[in-house]
Amino acid sequence: MTPTRQGSFHLFRLAGIDLHLHWSWFLVAAYQITSRKGEYTSPVWNAVEYLTLFGIVMLHEFGHALACRQVGGQADFIVLWPLGGVAYVNPPPRPGALLWSIAAGPLVNVVLVPVLGGCIVLAKAGGSPDVIACLRAVWFINVFLLGFNLLPIYPLDGGQILRSLLWFICGRTRSLLVASALGLAGAAGLLAAAVWSESVWLGILTVFIALGCWRGFRSAQALARVQNLPRHTGFACPMCHAAPPQGALWQCGKCRKAFDTFATGAVCPHCAEQFPTTACPECGRLSPFSAWLIAPPKL
Numbered sequence: 001m002t003p004t005r006q007g008s009f010h011l012f013r014l015a016g017i018d019l020h021l022h023w024s025w026f027l028v029a030a031y032q033i034t035s036r037k038g039e040y041t042s043p044v045w046n047a048v049e050y051l052t053l054f055g056i057v058m059l060h061e062f063g064h065a066l067a068c069r070q071v072g073g074q075a076d077f078i079v080l081w082p083l084g085g086v087a088y089v090n091p092p093p094r095p096g097a098l099l100w101s102i103a104a105g106p107l108v109n110v111v112l113v114p115v116l117g118g119c120i121v122l123a124k125a126g127g128s129p130d131v132i133a134c135l136r137a138v139w140f141i142n143v144f145l146l147g148f149n150l151l152p153i154y155p156l157d158g159g160q161i162l163r164s165l166l167w168f169i170c171g172r173t174r175s176l177l178v179a180s181a182l183g184l185a186g187a188a189g190l191l192a193a194a195v196w197s198e199s200v201w202l203g204i205l206t207v208f209i210a211l212g213c214w215r216g217f218r219s220a221q222a223l224a225r226v227q228n229l230p231r232h233t234g235f236a237c238p239m240c241h242a243a244p245p246q247g248a249l250w251q252c253g254k255c256r257k258a259f260d261t262f263a264t265g266a267v268c269p270h271c272a273e274q275f276p277t278t279a280c281p282e283c284g285r286l287s288p289f290s291a292w293l294i295a296p297p298k299l
Contacts, residue, residue: 015066098167
């Protein structure tokens with residue numbers, strides 16, 4: 001389970017990307033701010049600290065979304081909630097595209113390390129103790145988020161980066177299978193750490209990580225089934241030259257029903273909608289349907 005538009009409200013739209021905030025964020029924010037009383041001379045700084053955390057997570061997710069768009073993928077929706085943020089990115093099914101889409105998020109945190117460090121140095125030259133303490137707290141939060149996110153546990157960024165690197169070696173399906181299996185083992189380790197440290201938050205986060213691993217494992221199984229399907233021998237992707245699989249693997253954008261576009265000539269059999277371009281299940285790129293046809297050999 002991951003956050004969706006349900007239970008969230010729209011904050012703003014930037015670069016064609018809608019940012020939503022889940023209502024539960026306010027409850028957790030109120031708890032975190034009140035539970036850290038005494039850290040500063042005024043509770044206002046507790047609020048500033050938490051709002052800065054909000055900003056860091058937002059920048060991280062925009063890093064994912066903008067990088068995904070840069071490689072030709074789709075990314076137009078981000079949800080922020082108490083456990084962090086989720087950028088709904090759909091990069092083209094290529095290892096390099098996935099790698100850049102995922103790595104761009106942690107790279108934002110990497111850039112913020114020296115930026116926040118420089119702010120701390122400047123604050124020490126003439127800032128108040130509250131300013132210095134707040135900047136230090138934010139610096140440590142950013143470093144912690146960076147380190148935690150880079151754990152090689154799927155679906156954390158580190159696990160997805162591992163999956164994309166494995167994709168170069170063992171292919172799309174097996175890389176996801178290996179990464180999700182390793183992620184389940186890592187989630188078991190996080191659960192043990194949550195029990196040992198009596199951390200409720202880590203325990204809740206581990207449950208969501210384990211659910212993400214299971215979804216990844218099931219997706220790998222589905223990909224394996226597609227790879228074993230018979231192929232349309234009269235067609236080939238103009239980009240990667242792979243023959244398309246037979247089966248209802250394409251969804252009509254009008255009636256939302258699945259159909260085999262190569263069996264019907266790129267016409268939905270349910271609503272008669274015609275599609276001039278077709279996406280390749282292997283490389284994810286769109287090409288005119290006519291370009292898929294393999295010319296018969298000359299006699």
